[in-house]
Each structure stands twice: as structure tokens, then as C-alpha cells.
Amino acid sequence: MKDSQARTIYLKDYQAPDYLVDHTDLSFELDPHATLVKSRLKIRRNPAVAQANETLPPLWLDGVDLELLSVSVNGELLPVQRYEQRAGGLSVSIDTPEFELEVETRIAPEANTSLEGLYLSNGMYCTQCEAEGFRKITFYPDRPDVMSVFTTTIIAPATYPVLLSNGNKLDSGITEDGRLSVTWEDPFAKPSYLFALVAGDLQHVEDSFTTCSGREVKLQLFTEARNIGKCAHAMTSLKHSMRWDEEVYGREYDLDIFMIVAVDHFNMGAMENKGLNIFNSACVLASPETATDAAFQRIESIVAHEYFHNWSGNRVTCRDWFQLSLKEGFTVFRDAEFSADMNSRAVKRIEDVTLLRTSQFAEDAGPMSHPVRPDSYMEISNFYTLTVYEKGAEVVRMIHTIMGPEAFRRGSDLYFDRHDGCAVTCEDFVAAMEDANGADLKQFRRWYSQAGTPVLDVEDGYDEALGEYSLTIRQQTPETPGQKDKLPLHIPVTIGLLAEDGRPLPLDASGQTEAVLHLTEASQTFTFSGIASRPLPSLLRGFSAPVKLRYDYSSAQLQFLMQHDTDSFNRWDACQRLSLNSLQSLQQQYRAGEALQQPTALIEGYAAVLDDETLDPALVAKMLALPSAQELAEQGGEIDAAAIIVARTFARDAIAAALAERFLSRYRALEQHKPYSPTAEDIAERSLKNTCLSYLCAAGSAEALALAKVQFERGENMTDAAAALAALVEFGTEAQAEEFLEAFYQQWQQDTQVVETWFGLQSGSAKYGTLERVQKLIAHPAFEVKNPNKVRAVIAGYTMRNFTQFHREDGTGYIFLADQVIALDKLNPQIAARLVTPLTRWKKYRAQESAQIHAALQKISDSGELSRDLYEVVSKSLEQD
Numbered sequence: 090m091k092d093s094q095a096r097t098i099y100l101k102d103y104q105a106p107d108y109l110v111d112h113t114d115l116s117f118e119l120d121p122h123a124t125l126v127k128s129r130l131k132i133r134r135n136p137a138v139a140q141a142n143e144t145l146p147p148l149w150l151d152g153v154d155l156e157l158l159s160v161s162v163n164g165e166l167l168p169v170q171r172y173e174q175r176a177g178g179l180s181v182s183i184d185t186p187e188f189e190l191e192v193e194t195r196i197a198p199e200a201n202t203s204l205e206g207l208y209l210s211n212g213m214y215c216t217q218c219e220a221e222g223f224r225k226i227t228f229y230p231d232r233p234d235v236m237s238v239f240t241t242t243i244i245a246p247a248t249y250p251v252l253l254s255n256g257n258k259l260d261s262g263i264t265e266d267g268r269l270s271v272t273w274e275d276p277f278a279k280p281s282y283l284f285a286l287v288a289g290d291l292q293h294v295e296d297s298f299t300t301c302s303g304r305e306v307k308l309q310l311f312t313e314a315r316n317i318g319k320c321a322h323a324m325t326s327l328k329h330s331m332r333w334d335e336e337v338y339g340r341e342y343d344l345d346i347f348m349i350v351a352v353d354h355f356n357m358g359a360m361e362n363k364g365l366n367i368f369n370s371a372c373v374l375a376s377p378e379t380a381t382d383a384a385f386q387r388i389e390s391i392v393a394h395e396y397f398h399n400w401s402g403n404r405v406t407c408r409d410w411f412q413l414s415l416k417e418g419f420t421v422f423r424d425a426e427f428s429a430d431m432n433s434r435a436v437k438r439i440e441d442v443t444l445l446r447t448s449q450f451a452e453d454a455g456p457m458s459h460p461v462r463p464d465s466y467m468e469i470s471n472f473y474t475l476t477v478y479e480k481g482a483e484v485v486r487m488i489h490t491i492m493g494p495e496a497f498r499r500g501s502d503l504y505f506d507r508h509d510g511c512a513v514t515c516e517d518f519v520a521a522m523e524d525a526n527g528a529d530l531k532q533f534r535r536w537y538s539q540a541g542t543p544v545l546d547v548e549d550g551y552d553e554a555l556g557e558y559s560l561t562i563r564q565q566t567p568e569t570p571g572q573k574d575k576l577p578l579h580i581p582v583t584i585g586l587l588a589e590d591g592r593p594l595p596l597d598a599s600g601q602t603e604a605v606l607h608l609t610e611a612s613q614t615f616t617f618s619g620i621a622s623r624p625l626p627s628l629l630r631g632f633s634a635p636v637k638l639r640y641d642y643s644s645a646q647l648q649f650l651m652q653h654d655t656d657s658f659n660r661w662d663a664c665q666r667l668s669l670n671s672l673q674s675l676q677q678q679y680r681a682g683e684a685l686q687q688p689t690a691l692i693e694g695y696a697a698v699l700d701d702e703t704l705d706p707a708l709v710a711k712m713l714a715l716p717s718a719q720e721l722a723e724q725g726g727e728i729d730a731a732a733i734i735v736a737r738t739f740a741r742d743a744i745a746a747a748l749a750e751r752f753l754s755r756y757r758a759l760e761q762h763k764p765y766s767p768t769a770e771d772i773a774e775r776s777l778k779n780t781c782l783s784y785l786c787a788a789g790s791a792e793a794l795a796l797a798k799v800q801f802e803r804g805e806n807m808t809d810a811a812a813a814l815a816a817l818v819e820f821g822t823e824a825q826a827e828e829f830l831e832a833f834y835q836q837w838q839q840d841t842q843v844v845e846t847w848f849g850l851q852s853g854s855a856k857y858g859t860l861e862r863v864q865k866l867i868a869h870p871a872f873e874v875k876n877p878n879k880v881r882a883v884i885a886g887y888t889m890r891n892f893t894q895f896h897r898e899d900g901t902g903y904i905f906l907a908d909q910v911i912a913l914d915k916l917n918p919q920i921a922a923r924l925v926t927p928l929t930r931w932k933k934y935r936a937q938e939s940a941q942i943h944a945a946l947q948k949i950s951d952s953g954e955l956s957r958d959l960y961e962v963v964s965k966s967l968e969q970d
């Protein structure tokens with residue numbers, strides 16, 4: 090396998106920058122094929138590393154895919170022998186510790202399909218600089234610990250009336266040749282990764298926010314004219330976020346203006362550039378007719394996430410990219426708490442934990458396994474992972490659990506005060522938490538450096554004579570690549586004990602019925618006295634730590650917890666355990682060639698949940714959702730795709746048949762026929778209603794399909810229309826599926842986001858989403874290989890969300906993915922490296938599938954020169970040989 094200069098970068102090699110940039114003055118003359126970029130930098134020797142009477146080191150400027158036009162120092166054009174252009178940048182010899190450097194470069198945004206740096210999306214210029222995209226714009230010390238004040242001038246033809254950059258607008262005018270010119274100034278020093286520029290023919294909606302100190306902030310949301318009616322929800326979410334960050338963290342916004350721009354071609358969800366957030370359209374635009382409840386909630390959380398970065402990321406940033414979780418883990422924790430406050434706390438937690446268990450645990454157990462703070466990388470883009478984001482947020486959450494909310498707030502206040510305007514490390518964050526509270530998190534720090542998902546084994550004992558109940562918890566973290574021996578972690582385990590009648594028992598003299606156990610040793614016993622009869626433990630409440638917990642619950646005990654636990658999350662979790670146990674038994678029966686047994690305990694449990702009218706309907710919907718095939722695959726042991734599919738389908742159909750009447754009566758009771766509103770209550774009712782509809786259609790009666798047809802045709806909102814369409818596609822005849830899909834496409838073909846939903850419904854369908862269908866979708870005129878959203882909807886929809894069809898026995902699903910990855914790597918390496926993920930798990934499968942998946946990976950490896958992004962993932966995956 091060939092690669093393009095893949096070399097490993099290590100955290101231990103970190104060195105402070107040789108030079109600092111106090112001021113960056115940029116000017117852009119925009120042109121699709123030849124944009125002229127002039128930069129004027131005020132640079133000085135970094136006093137922290139300077140020595141007396143030293144010879145000055147050369148100045149290193151990162152730069153990729155740039156045409157260098159000229160280099161000047163203090164106004165003098167530099168002779169070519171004073172600088173050298175090498176792979177990845179420019180080295181300039183320096184003879185004075187303080188100077189002004191001018192560099193002129195030319196770039197071609199039109200040809201930039203990587204969507205990093207400056208590029209075009211539907212004729213609009215936009216930028217994406219995190220992590221290392223700024224070096225595709227101009228030569229610069231492109232590292233987060235170089236923070237500079239920026240002034241940016243944008244010059245463009247009048248066909249681009251809106252010209253935006255970070256900070257406040259300083260000046261605007263018209264050049265002699267009739268082009269528009271606008272200058273922006275950002276007074277807050279920032280690293281280059283937070284730079285942004287947008288130019289286009291855009292409309293905007295405007296609002297304002299009065300901060301806690303009474304300052305008026307202008308809020309603007311920019312998009313193409315056709316989408317201007319889809320901005321209201323994001324604007325409301327922004328205002329809620331601004332208020333919440335003042336109330337919960339004491340953080341006030343700092344500029345006079347805050348702008349959001351929606352862009353169709355975007356690799357990630359959104360980007361927190363100072364004062365000018367750039368969003369993937371799918372993560373900001375919504376209307377009831379076109380967006381589902383899930384999209385509404387996603388938008389609220391992403392708007393909040395990017396806004397919260399203004400403090401956790403921008404004002405206090407990362408020293409180097411190994412510290413990425415410093416800003417991401419903390420900000421994901423902040424946005425999760427915000428969403429929990431705005432919606433159902435238990436449901437938000439369930440969704441986050443499901444993602445963690447399904448995908449982050451898989452990452453922890455795979456070839457790319459890494460700690461929350463990685464030790465090394467080849468391509469940093471590959472480390473924008475669930476481990477850094479989601480597990481990183483769990484680590485911050487555990488600090489919150491260990492210290493309590495008030496101490497946590499004291500810690501975050503100290504962190505922001507102490508490091509405002511600085512580029513710091515995860516260690517600085519933990520130290521602030523300790524220093525503000527006189528606490529000791531020495532052992533806790535191992536969560537940042539140790540990879541892998543810890544496993545907790547719990548055993549209990551009861552001494553009737555003494556009235557003592559004890560819990561013995563053992564912890565162990567499996568070996569991961571490069572980390573053989575693991576040390577015990579400090580794990581907070583929140584628990585409660587239930588009496589035989591379901592009452593919560595007091596755990597100590599104070600009468601508390603919930604406690605946080607601090608597990609710090611490999612094995613530890615916790616004893617509770619004054620317990621009159623043997624209790625049932627409710628363990629790891631609220632998922633207080635990102636671990637796998639094993640305790641031998643019987644089906645009856647799980648059903649008891651489902652009904653009586655005071656912790657809503659654990660009620661759901663008991664239901665999950667019951668489902669997993671049933672599905673595992675079914676898989677065993679299938680593998681042993683036995684007839685599959687009715688999952689009686691599971692059906693009883695689901696019936697009780699459906700009958701309990703006091704439960705939040707959103708929680709009921711979550712409890713009634715069988716674990717996904719992907720989640721079943723992560724339960725340990727060899728993955729047998731066929732057994733998973735058979736077991737899951739059998740259980741679903743058995744539940745659907747046994748509880749059909751209950752599903753129908755709940756469905757009828759939940760029909761709303763009222764104007765759409767994305768409130769937690771209405772979303773909860775729709776989610777349960779559509780869960781019922783899906784089971785009703787799975788049972789296959791003509792009446793059920795007729796209900797789905799009515800709901801689809803009524804089309805009161807996208808949530809209901811899409812859910813009905815999904816049920817019709819999955820459970821109707823092929824002719825029906827064709828008919829309804831065509832009707833839907835005819836209605837919505839002008840709307841990019843609905844077309845993405847339409848693609849996803851087909852590619853992700855276990856029945857309809859065959860490889861042949863997916864190949865047809867790729868040839869569809871609405872598919873665009875250069876648009877990551879479309880690639881995700883069609884290709885990832887099939888390879889990551891359609892377990893049944895992707896794992897077809899002939900292995901052609903794997904080869905299809907390999908071919909797509911090879912083609913995409915030439916256009917967009919970041920997307921190619923993400924897409925390849927399902928193939929990295931080859932070692933976990935049964936012999937036949939394992940060999941097929943390995944062959945597909947090998948095909949990629951043999952295909953010629955790979956990007957650094959893809960090379961890193963493929964080579965590490967093949968190394969497991």
C-alpha cells in the first residue's frame with residue numbers, strides 16, 4: 090500500500106511555537122479558479138522559548154496545495170535563497186526577532202473537493218479550517234497554540250453581495266473596478282482553525298438578544314433565498330442557548346454580532362468559527378413540513394453546541410490537537426445538559442447512551458481504539474471520533490457526578506477565568522476542577538490516557554442476621570492496540586436498592602435512597618446496614634460511567650425494575666437487558682438449528698409497559714424499541730450476522746402479533762391532528778404513535794397498512810409522513826413501496842433535505858434497500874458524489890444502517906463499499922476514511938464474513954496511492970492480522 094507522506098505525530102514530541110503572530114491581516118480577491126490571498130503577519134520570537142544571544146531558528150509556515158507568488162519581510166521582497174518550499178509548507182530564514190511578513194498566494198476554490206480550506210458550495214464561497222484547513226488558504230503557523238487578532242478584507246464581484254468574516258464589520262465599499270469590498274475585524278485573539286469567510290448571494294433573517302449585562306447582540310442567520318422560511322427553529326434555539334449559558338455557566342456573549350450560515354456541502358455538522366458559525370444545512374434548516382422531530386432536536390443541540398464553543402473552545406482553546414477533547418468533551422457535555430433541560434432528560438440520556446454503546450464501544454474495541462486524549466496520530470481528521478466527543482463528554486460528566494453540581498461550577502468558573510485567551514490542555518481543565526475545590530482527581534486522570542471500555546462485574550450478598558447487604562464490584566479494562574496493561578480507574582457507580590414491594594430503601598442514617606459508590610480498586614466491597622430483607626439493586630443509575638456492567642438479573646427481576654425503579658434511565662435499561670437476553674437466546678437457538686421459541690418474558694414486559702399510562706410516551710417508545718442489529722453485534726463474542734438478523738426479525742414479529750390490539754389502541758389514542766409543534770410533549774406522543782404503527786404494519790394486516798397509507802397521505806408533518814412511508818416500504822408489497830416512494834419524490838424533489846430523507850429511507854430499508862437498489866440510487870440525478878450529506882444518506886445508509894442487506898451472504902456488499910471508498914478518496918479523504926469504518930471490524934465476524942471483509946479492505950489497500958486519512962485507518966485495520 091502506498092501513502093502520501095503518512096508519518097506519525099506524538100503528543101510527547103510537543104514543542105511550544107518558535108514564533109508568535111500578534112496580528113494577521115488577510116485580503117482575498119475571490120475568483121473560482123484563481124483567488125488571490127495576501128497575508129500580512131506581525132510576528133515575534135516566542136519569549137517562552139527564546140534564549141540569550143541565540144541564532145534565530147527558521148520560521149516554519151504550514152501550506153498545502155498553494156501557489157506561492159511572493160514572500161516579503163519588513164516590506165522587502167525576499168530573495169529565493171532566504172526561503173524554501175517543502176512538502177507541507179515553507180521555511181523562511183529569519184534575522185530579526187520581530188518583523189512583518191507578507192505572503193501572496195493563489196488558490197483555486199472551484200477545484201477544492203476536499204471541503205477543507207476555501208471552497209465553493211452551490212456557487213457560494215465558504216471555509217472549513219478545523220483542524221488543518223487554514224494551510225490550504227495561505228502559508229501560516231497553522232497550530233492552535235498560535236493565537237492572533239485577525240483583520241480580513243474580502244473583495245468580490247457584485248454577484249456576491251454578502252461578504253462575511255469573523256468579528257465586527259469595520260468597513261465596506263466598492264473598488265475602482267466595481268467590485269465589492271468588506272473588511273472585518275475580530276478583536277479576540279484566535280487560532281487559525283477558527284477563521285471563517287463566506288461570500289454569496291444570500292438572504293438572512295435577523296433577531297436580537299439582550300445579554301445579562303444588558304448589551305444588545307445582533308443575531309443573523311444566512312441561507313439561500315429558497316430556504317429562508319426554514320430558519321425560525323435555529324434562531325429560537327440560539328436564543329435559548331445564549332440564555333442557558335448565562336444561567337448555568339455564567340458565560341455572556343462577547344461580540345456585537347453573532348452569525349450563522351447554512352451550507353449544503355459540508356463534511357461535519359457545523360463549525361464554531363468566532364462570531365461566524367458555518368453549518369451543514371441539514372443541521373440548521375427546518376420546517377414542520379420538511380423536517381422530522383429528530384431533525385428539530387438535532388438542530389437545537391447543534392446550535393447550542395457551536396454557540397457554547399464560544400467559551401469552551403474559542404475563548405479557551407486547545408494547546409494542540411491531542412487536547413481536542415478539552416473543547417469537544419466539555420462542550421458535548423454542556424449541550425447534552427442543555428438538551429436535557431429543554432426536553433425529556435431521561436430520553437436524551439437514553440439516546441446518548443445508545444450511541445455510546447453501539448458505536449463508541451465498537452471504536453474502543455477496534456483497530457482505531459484510542460484514549461480520550463490520544464498519544465499519537467497520522468491524520469488528525471481521523472480523531473474527530475466518538476471517543477474524543479462522546480466518551481470525552483462522559484469523562485466530564487463523571488467529574489460532575491463525583492464533585493456535585495456546585496463544586497463543578499466553581500471548577501468551570503476557575504477554568505474560564507484562569508485560562509481566558511489561552512491555549513491549554515486537558516490537564517489544565519482537571520487541575521482547575523481540583524484547585525477550585527481542594528479535590529484530588531489524580532487517579533481519575535487515567536480516563537484521559539487509558540483506552541478501552543471497562544467491564545464491571547457485580548456480585549451481591551445478604552446477611553439476614555446482621556441486616557447487611559453488600560455489593561462487590563470488580564473492574565477490568567481489556568487490552569487495546571498499544572496498551573496492554575491497564576490500571577484501575579476511579580469509577581463513580583450510582584446505585585439504589587429496592588425493597589420487595591418496590592419501595593426505595595434508605596442507604597444510610599441520613600435516609601438517602603441513592604448513593605454514588607467510588608470504585609477505585611480492582612475489586613471493592615460496599616456494605617449497607619439496616620436492610621430488613623434482601624433488596625434488588627438498581628445499578629449504574631443514569632449510566633453514571635461509560636462501562637459495561639454485568640450482574641446476573643433474572644427476567645422477573647428485570648420486569649420488576651422496569652415497573653418500580655425510580656430512575657427512568659434504569660427502567661429503560663432493565664427493558665434493554667430483557668430484550669438483549671431474549672435476542673441472545675434466539676440467536677443460540679438459531680445457531681443450534683433448533684426451532685425458535687416465543688420470547689414470552691419479553692412480550693410480558695412490553696405488555697406491561699404499554700399498559701402503564703403513567704409513563705412518559707417517549708420513554709415507552711424507547712423501551713419498545715428492540716436493540717439495533719449493530720448493538721447486538723457489540724455484545725461480545727463472534728458476530729454472526731445471519732443469526733442476529735433472524736433473531737431480531739423473529740422477536741419483532743412475535744411482539745407485533747402478540748400485542749397487536751394494544752398497539753392499535755395506543756395508536757388510536759395518540760393521533761393528534763393538531764398543528765405541528767416541536768415540544769417535548771408532542772414529540773413524545775408522535776414517537777410512541779409511530780412505534781405502534783411500525784409494529785402494527787410488521788404484523789402485516791391489510792388494516793394496518795391502510796392506517797399507514799392514510800397517515801402518509803394526510804402528511805400533516807414530516808415526522809408522521811416519513812414514519813408512515815418507512816412502514817409502507819418495509820412491510821408493504823414492492824409495488825406499493827414503488828408507488829409511495831415515487832409520490833413522495835414527486836412532491837419533494839425540489840427540497841434537498843427531503844430528498845436526503847427519501848434516499849435514506851430506501852438505502853436503510855432491510856427489505857427494500859438491496860445492493861441493486863442502492864446502485865440505482867447512486868445513478869439517480871439527485872445523487873451528488875461531491876455532497877457528503879448525499880453520500881451519507883445513500884452509501885452510509887446502506888453500509889452502516891442496513892445490517893440485513895449489507896451483510897448479504899455473497900459478500901458483494903463489502904466489495905461495493907471498497908469500490909466507493911476508493912473512488913471517494915480521490916475527492917474527499919475525510920469522508921472516505923469515515924465510510925470505511927464497517928470494514929475495520931473484519932476480525933470480529935464469523936470466518937466466512939471475516940475473510941470477505943478482509944478481502945475488501947485488501948482491495949482498497951492494493952488500489953494505489955491513498956490519502957493520509959484513509960491510509961491510517963486501512964493500515965491499522967490490516968495490522969490486526
Ligand SMILES: [Zn+2]
Pocket residue numbers: 394398416417420
Ligand atoms: Zn464541537
